Amino acid sequence: MMYTLYLERDSFLHSMDPRVKIIGSFLGVVALILFNSPYLLLAIFLGLILILNFLGKIQYREIFKALKPLMPIVLIAMVIWPFILKPWYFGLLIGVGYGIRLLSVALLTLGLIMTTSQKDLVLGFIKMGMPYEIGLTLTIALRYIPTLYMLTQTIMDAQKSRALELEKGNFLQRAKNTVPVLIPLIVASIKTAHELSIALESRAFGASKRRTFLHSIKMETKDYISLGVLISLFFMAVYARYYLKVGYIKLF
Incomplete structure (x- = not known):
């Protein structure tokens, strides 16, 4: 999501x-x-x-x-x-x-x-002289910050519903309790990156050096x-x- x-x-x-x-x-x-x-x-x-x-x-x-x-x-x-x-x-x-x-x-x-919006942000970077690939990468990075945060919250809530106590214990114990959160988060991040690469390839990303845009800014x-x-x-x-x-x- x-x-x-x-x-x-x-x-x-x-x-x-x-x-x-x-x-x-x-x-x-x-x-x-x-x-x-x-x-x-x-x-x-x-x-x-x-x-x-x-x-x-x-x-x-x-x-x-x-x-x-x-x-x-x-x-x-x-x-x-x-x-x-x-x-x-x-x-x-x-x-x-x-x-x-x-x-x-x-x-x-x-x-x-x-x-x-994401499309305007990419266009803004490109119009300022940044290569499209770098502009898209930067925009995707900014775009996925809230996604990873909400995904972390969802995983934490799911683990808490399974009686995982993340806030209790000393520092080492709490660090150990984060493992059931980090592993699903890493797996979900890899899966999301894979889906994103498939989406880019299906749109022939990088096939042409000269790009055209449906929308423009002025x-x-x-x-x-x-x-x-x-x-x-x-x-x-x-x-x-x-x-x-x-x-x-x-x-x-």
């Missing part, structure tokens, strides 16, 4: 050219790396949520549901930093900032997938304006970081 994060809505973000969203997501990730202040990163994270809600018509519960699988990684990032930096509360503050940064980067990627006035705004915001972020010294806390 295939799952997707794409949500079909009639919104500004959905109608935007995928190239603008790809460039904007990349610039956003680079800009987030420049800062480590938890206060500024929190403001950016909340701003991204509002943008997805108002410009993409993505509901808050849908956003947090997509971010839910990342919460264990975020918590680990928060817990590690107090052991690295002293005093511990300073390390915790920095850890919170890095956790929020991770969520913001994920939100940029998820926002791109939520508001862009930049409009609003796309050029949006791209200009995104590039301007990026350079403002660079200026604020390196010239105004805003949003960065010296760690050592």
Whole structure:
């Protein structure tokens, strides 16, 4: 079974050219790396949520549901930093900032997938000069992230119904309990990859070097304006970081 994060809505973000969203997501990730202040990163994270809600018509519960699988990684990032930096509360503050940064980067990627269909995403990469094979591979990789996550949840629920206790016991015991989940997941992943290869071969993928497309994309006035705004915001972020010294806390 295939799952997707794409949500079909009639919104500004959905109608935007995928190239603008790809460039904007990349610039956003680079800009987030420049800062480590938890206060500024929190403001950016909340701003991204509002943008997805108002410009993409993505509901808050849908956003947090997509971010839910990342919460264990975020918590680990928060817990590690107090052991690295002293005093511990300073390390915790920095850890919170890095956790929020991770969520913001994920939100940029998820926002791109939520508001862009697979065919438009592939076309966006190709129009930017990326070879079709690489663009398709990257898109398939992004496409299968929610599929593997939901498949993992399904396997875990099935094993729990068979009295497998995944949360009980010490670390070694819980690691051992994941084996009945990992083996079916690996088998299902191999089967899915095999089915995908058959589907590509049945469509004569790679038979011709020159490709034609049923659908096409074209930049409009609003796309050029949006791209200009995104590039301007990026350079403002660079200026604020390196010239105004805003949003960065010296760690050592």
